[in-house]
Amino acid sequence: MEVNRRVKKSTLTIWVISFLTLFIVCAFVTLTYLAPASSIEQVIQSVLHYDPNDMIHYVNVTIKFPRILGALLVGGSLAVGGAVMQGITRNYLASPDVVGVSSGANLGLTIAYTISLGTNTYLTNLTFSMIGAAISTCIIFAISSRIRGRESGVKLLLAGTALGTLFSSISTAITLWSYTEQGAGIYLWNNSGLLGIRWIGIGVLCVGLVGVVIAFCIAGKLTVLSMGEETAISLGQNVKRTKLLGVISVVFISASCVSVVGNIGFIGLIIPNIIKMGVGEDYRKVVPYSALFGSMLLIIADVISRLINMPVETPVGIVTSIIGIPIFLYLINSKKAKGVF
Amino acid sequence: MAKLTNKQRTKILLPIFIGFLFCGLIWSINIGYTPLSIDRIIATIFGFGDAKENFIIWDIRIARTVVAIFVGMCLAASGAIMQGVTRNPLATPNMIGVSSGASFGILLVVFMYDKGLPMLMPYPIAAVIGGFLVFGIVYGLALKHDLSPTKLILNGIAVNSCIGAVSLLLTIKLSDDAYLMLTLSQAGNLTFASWKMIFIGFAVAIPCLIYVFYSTFCLNILNLDDDLAIGLGLDLRKERNKLLCITILLTSVSVYVAGTIGFVGLIAPHIAKRIVGSNFKLFLPISMCFGAGLVMFADIVAKILVNDINGALYVPVGITISILGAPYLLYLLFTQDR
Numbered sequence: 001m002e003v004n005r006r007v008k009k010s011t012l013t014i015w016v017i018s019f020l021t022l023f024i025v026c027a028f029v030t031l032t033y034l035a036p037a038s039s040i041e042q043v044i045q046s047v048l049h050y051d052p053n054d055m056i057h058y059v060n061v062t063i064k065f066p067r068i069l070g071a072l073l074v075g076g077s078l079a080v081g082g083a084v085m086q087g088i089t090r091n092y093l094a095s096p097d098v099v100g101v102s103s104g105a106n107l108g109l110t111i112a113y114t115i116s117l118g119t120n121t122y123l124t125n126l127t128f129s130m131i132g133a134a135i136s137t138c139i140i141f142a143i144s145s146r147i148r149g150r151e152s153g154v155k156l157l158l159a160g161t162a163l164g165t166l167f168s169s170i171s172t173a174i175t176l177w178s179y180t181e182q183g184a185g186i187y188l189w190n191n192s193g194l195l196g197i198r199w200i201g202i203g204v205l206c207v208g209l210v211g212v213v214i215a216f217c218i219a220g221k222l223t224v225l226s227m228g229e230e231t232a233i234s235l236g237q238n239v240k241r242t243k244l245l246g247v248i249s250v251v252f253i254s255a256s257c258v259s260v261v262g263n264i265g266f267i268g269l270i271i272p273n274i275i276k277m278g279v280g281e282d283y284r285k286v287v288p289y290s291a292l293f294g295s296m297l298l299i300i301a302d303v304i305s306r307l308i309n310m311p312v313e314t315p316v317g318i319v320t321s322i323i324g325i326p327i328f329l330y331l332i333n334s335k336k337a338k339g340v341f
Numbered sequence: 342m343a344k345l346t347n348k349q350r351t352k353i354l355l356p357i358f359i360g361f362l363f364c365g366l367i368w369s370i371n372i373g374y375t376p377l378s379i380d381r382i383i384a385t386i387f388g389f390g391d392a393k394e395n396f397i398i399w400d401i402r403i404a405r406t407v408v409a410i411f412v413g414m415c416l417a418a419s420g421a422i423m424q425g426v427t428r429n430p431l432a433t434p435n436m437i438g439v440s441s442g443a444s445f446g447i448l449l450v451v452f453m454y455d456k457g458l459p460m461l462m463p464y465p466i467a468a469v470i471g472g473f474l475v476f477g478i479v480y481g482l483a484l485k486h487d488l489s490p491t492k493l494i495l496n497g498i499a500v501n502s503c504i505g506a507v508s509l510l511l512t513i514k515l516s517d518d519a520y521l522m523l524t525l526s527q528a529g530n531l532t533f534a535s536w537k538m539i540f541i542g543f544a545v546a547i548p549c550l551i552y553v554f555y556s557t558f559c560l561n562i563l564n565l566d567d568d569l570a571i572g573l574g575l576d577l578r579k580e581r582n583k584l585l586c587i588t589i590l591l592t593s594v595s596v597y598v599a600g601t602i603g604f605v606g607l608i609a610p611h612i613a614k615r616i617v618g619s620n621f622k623l624f625l626p627i628s629m630c631f632g633a634g635l636v637m638f639a640d641i642v643a644k645i646l647v648n649d650i651n652g653a654l655y656v657p658v659g660i661t662i663s664i665l666g667a668p669y670l671l672y673l674l675f676t677q678d679r
Contacts (some may be wrong), residue, residue, distance in 0.1 A: 084606045093495075139671075146675060154491040158431065161498055164601065166667035168659045176656050265502070314510060321506035325499055332495045333482060 014309025079294025082268025099160030108132025266324025417632025420606025446471025604666025
């Protein structure tokens with residue numbers, strides 16, 4: 001037991017170190033190699049002696065730094081959101097982007113865009129996304145508490161897919177209706193990914209961090225909840241409150257991420273599952289490690305998305321989907337799925 | 342009203358549905374972007390219109406309505422067959438990725454030639470190949486789990502989103518014109534079909550549909566029980582494979598003609614089954630009528646909405662149907678579990 005734990009601890013250290021290395025490498029590539037290229041001295045200079053008239057300095061400070069930070073925040077929060085959603089629904093395939101919560105946030109964003117005729121700020125976007133995310137989370141919850149039995153997992157997923165289709169169809173219809181500059185604006189917004197992040201976007205993501213903080217606070221309770229509702233109740237836990245807090249956390253996370261970077265798929269699904277393979281169902285570990293590895297994945301995906309089709313940027317959601325889907329396929333066809341479906 | 346048997350009910354309902362379809366047909370021809378008086382429309386249909394009227398009525402409105410009916414019938418039939426053969430009420434070609442495979446095949450052809458291909462033939466062939474390939478992948482993956490219904494659907498969802506991502510990757514590299522054409526036509530749009538496309542579609546679909554009606558007996562048995570089928574001397578695997586091939590053909594062809602239109606293959610058979618029971622001889626025609634009507638009326642709704650509000654652009658019928666169909670699927674999932 002003692003040896004085992006020590007082994008685990010050392011592997012974890014290795015993971016954390018490799019994460020940091022990767023982060024530094026990706027940040028280095030983003031800062032120096034990707035256009036407009038700048039030398040390391042210039043990067044350091046732009047921090048220490050920022051000169052807004054120098055083009056390189058300006059790009060570094062207003063575009064590249066927020067982008068790296070944004071990738072960290074978005075990846076980490078999305079993975080945490082997935083972990084929370086999986087914990088409270090007790091379904092390892094439930095993550096905000098798979099069960100339609102992100103599409104709900106997206107619909108809210110589209111409506112905000114259409115109503116305000118493009119004059120909206122980040123704050124209205126965030127508010128509307130939150131309303132959308134909250135509504136879709138409530139629907140998903142109502143369904144997941146209603147369906148029981150052997151195939152409950154697949155039904156939740158189906159319901160989520162249907163809900164996602166519904167919301168994104170309505171979004172598309174609205175976009176086509178208001179087919180003017182706002183239509184194009186909505187499209188760009190939903191697909192811009194990390195390209196559009198500026199410092200103000202980081203501010204919105206920090207609002208989303210409220211959700212991450214809540215997730216960290218309820219992590220222990222999620223562990224108990226994941227053993228089963230009856231167990232949790234008999235252990236004296238206030239299940240309703242845990243669930244409510246979880247929902248609030250998911251709403252904050254998905255709304256802030258969607259309103260800043262649009263839909264980025266699969267991070268919330270795959271990261272927590274991979275982490276669970278390593279550390280088990282203990283959410284006190286799953287949540288922090290998800291945050292760590294989610295940021296890692298998104299930073300790598302961002303660099304890949306810019307390298308695939310230079311100089312055009314590929315939406316980062318495509319890259320995360322292409323990484324995520326094989327893992328998704330593996331998960332649903334693995335032995336682990338046998339008990340659930 | 343005295344209780345009717347399913348057969349009697351079908352006999353009464355079928356003419357009513359066909360009458361409805363006919364009314365819808367007239368309505369659908371009647372509305373459009375350019376206002377035309379009814380007597381001009383009638384005159385044009387009987388061959389007395391000028392060139393412009395001929396173009397509007399025949400090449401745009403009637404073509405569009407025929408496509409709606411054709412696609413609705415194909416999708417409803419293939420959904421009904423697949424649900425029966427796999428004995429899974431949620432397995433429709435759309436759910437398990439056949440539609441997205443077919444539309445991916447078309448995308449690949451467009452991608453390789455980019456600016457418009459002179460010939461029509463590669464498109465339907467690519468659509469069918471794409472449909473078969475994706476079905477093979479999903480079916481193969483599910484086969485490892487003895488075709489567990491849920492595994493079939495789950496793999497379908499995964500493969501669907503995979504194709505979605507790769508498609509997006511490819512469409513980014515297309516030229517602007519090809520991109521616009523493709524996204525609009527593949528979002529379930531009836532406006533891009535020409536008579537040539539319709540004829541190619543019919544040439545594939547009609548033999549398939551005749552075969553299906555010819556083998557309703559097999560379908561009924563496959564829907565029931567494996568042991569029963571074997572006992573009755575049916576070559577189970579052969580029949581099942583044949584019928585599945587037919588569903589893929591029907592779906593791919595309809596994707597070729599009108600793009601991906603979701604939920605028709607799921608909803609139409611479900612409702613038809615509720616009305617006339619699960620005997621294929623009765624419910625297949627009803628569900629095909631229902632599918633045709635669904636697509637046509639959704640198209641009418643799309644046309645009316647857009648004519649009134651904006652005039653210039655249009656909402657693809659695929660989106661109207663998703664908005665109608667997704668709540669129904671949610672309702673089904675919600676109520677099924679008692």
